[in-house]
Amino acid sequence: MADAAAVRLALDAPLDLDATLYSGQAFRWRHDEDGHTGFVANEPVRVRIEDGLLHVEGAASRPALRCYFRLDGTHAAFLTGVRRDRWLAQALDRFDGLRLLRQDPWEALVAFLLSQNANEAKIRRNVEALAATAGEAVSFRDRTMHRFPDPEALAALDEATLRRLGLGYRAPYVAHAARAVADGRLDLASLETEPYPTALETLTSLPGVGPKVADCVILYGLGRLEAFPADVWIRRLVDRHYYRGPNKTAPYAWIRAFGRRRFGANAGYAQHVLFHWVRRGGASPRMDATTRK
DNA sequence: AGCCAGGAGAATG
DNA sequence: CATTCTCATGGC
Numbered sequence: 001m002a003d004a005a006a007v008r009l010a011l012d013a014p015l016d017l018d019a020t021l022y023s024g025q026a027f028r029w030r031h032d033e034d035g036h037t038g039f040v041a042n043e044p045v046r047v048r049i050e051d052g053l054l055h056v057e058g059a060a061s062r063p064a065l066r067c068y069f070r071l072d073g074t075h076a077a078f079l080t081g082v083r084r085d086r087w088l089a090q091a092l093d094r095f096d097g098l099r100l101l102r103q104d105p106w107e108a109l110v111a112f113l114l115s116q117n118a119n120e121a122k123i124r125r126n127v128e129a130l131a132a133t134a135g136e137a138v139s140f141r142d143r144t145m146h147r148f149p150d151p152e153a154l155a156a157l158d159e160a161t162l163r164r165l166g167l168g169y170r171a172p173y174v175a176h177a178a179r180a181v182a183d184g185r186l187d188l189a190s191l192e193t194e195p196y197p198t199a200l201e202t203l204t205s206l207p208g209v210g211p212k213v214a215d216c217v218i219l220y221g222l223g224r225l226e227a228f229p230a231d232v233w234i235r236r237l238v239d240r241h242y243y244r245g246p247n248k249t250a251p252y253a254w255i256r257a258f259g260r261r262r263f264g265a266n267a268g269y270a271q272h273v274l275f276h277w278v279r280r281g282g283a284s285p286r287m288d289a290t291t292r293k
Numbered sequence: 294a295g296c297c298a299g300g301a302g303a304a305t306g
Numbered sequence: 307c308a309t310t311c312t313c314a315t316g317g318c
Contacts, residue, residue, distance in 0.1 A: 024313060116314040122302060123313085168300030173315090210315050231313035275313070 007062055009054040013076035015069065016097025017049060023276040024120050025220050026101055027111050027127045028148070037140075040068045042104065042147045044140035058140065067102050075099050078225075082266045087241065091277035098276055100269050101220065105188040106181060107148045108221025109203075112213045113173045122166075129165040130154065130174075154178035173208025180206065192222050199224070211252050219268040228259025228267040233278045 021029040021036050029038035035048030035055075045058030045065075056065055066072055079096060082088065114126045127148070134153040135146035155178035162171035180186040186206070191199045199222060203214035215229035230238065230252055242258060243250040250258070263270040 112313080115312095117299090117312060118301080118314095119303060119312045121312095122300090125302090163300090166301070169298085169315090170300085208315065212314055216313070229313070232311090233313070279313090 005059055006055065006057045007065070009056065009062070009065060009069075009071055011049075011052060011054060012071055012073055013079060014097035015049065015054060015071075015075075015099060016095060017047065019095050019098040019276060020069075020101065023098060023272065024123075024279070025272060026103060027120070027124045028131070037145075039145075039147065040064055042107075044138055044145045044147075046141065070099055070102055074225075078266045078269045082263055082270055085262060087237065087277075088263070088270050088274060091273045091282060094280075094282065095273055095277055098273050100225070100272050102223045103220050104148070105191070105217065105221035106151060109177055109181075109188065109209075109217050110148075110154070110174055112216040112220070113177060113208050114167065114170055115216070116170065116208070116213060126165065126167055126170075129167075133157065133161070133165060151178045151181035155182040170208060173206075176207050177209075188221070191218075196224060196226060211256070215256070215268075219272075225266050225268045226260060226264075228256050228263075228271050230255040230259075230271075231275065233275055234271060237274060237278055 017036055018031075021038065022031075026038070029036050032046075035046050037044070037046045039045065040056075040058070040060040041064035043058055043060040043064070045056050045060050047054060047056050049055070054065075054069065054071070060068075078100075079092070084092060110130065111123060111127055115123050118126075131146040131148050134149035134157055136149075137144050137146055139145075154174065157175070159171050159175050162174055167174060177186070181188060186202070191202060194202070196218065199218055200211075200214050203209050203217055204211060209217070212229055212231060215227045218224045219227040219229060235249060235255065238255050238258060239249050242262075243254070245254065259267040259271060
């Protein structure tokens with residue numbers, strides 16, 4: 001076991017681990033004493049920041065870590081290049097070290113299938129349940145952890161089992177996606193090089209994947225920073241502060257186009273910072289439960 | 294076009 | 307303790 005392996009990585013720009021790992025983009029991190037334990041490239045790792053360096057214990061390779069945490073200038077480029085409008089400026093004021101992680105497309109697809117109409121705690125439980133049931137056990141720092149199951153392993157679970165794990169009506173969605181990838185009908189890796197509209201169309205053709213989930217997979221899993229997922233919080237922010245259209249709430253496609261128009265190539269990055277900031281009470285808790293009605 | 298089930302648990306009051 | 311809400315989607 002390569003438990004003992006440890007590396008230190010220089011930071012090219014701010015990295016706020018608390019904000020980054022618990023902002024609802026990744027669901028397997030756990031806070032402990034002075035660090036965080038989770039997975040990078042499906043390898044158990046423990047990370048912490050000390051003396052301005054990212055300290056990592058575990059077998060994840062240096063390139064995998066650089067990719068995952070975007071220690072490649074992506075974050076700095078976002079901070080300097082994105083248009084800081086009124087709200088994003090405030091959000092970045094508090095969370096300039098909140099990074100968009102570059103995650104595995106398969107795990108992202110499953111996690112965001114599970115995310116629909118759920119909360120972060122539930123997503124975490126479901127993801128952990130899948131790992132505990134079908135993921136390979138691996139020992140790390142005197143603990144047994146479970147890697148995220150590959151498509152074949154999840155495809156081997158029947159729908160009833162998935163339901164028993166608490167996935168509810170999302171069970172058939174996960175089962176279908178697992179079969180599609182395991183059978184080779186869906187090639188997630190190839191989506192990384194497809195144009196955004198093509199990736200979107202392919203993903204939304206899967207049952208349980210609508211525009212929101214597809215945008216999440218494209219952003220968090222495929223690393224396409226232009227995707228602008230609009231969940232209820234972003235929707236609220238946009239409806240309240242940006243949308244002046246005929247409908248009560250902005251249509252999804254309108255929000256997506258708005259994100260691109262306002263924040264450009266880094267729209268998804270901006271979306272995530274705004275999402276986290278709003279949820280952490282940035283713009284008055286529920287964005288004014290009293291005035292909206 | 295709007296409405297609602299389906300599933301479960303945290304947050305809210 | 308009851309109600310509402312939660313990183314939505316699909317079917318009607």
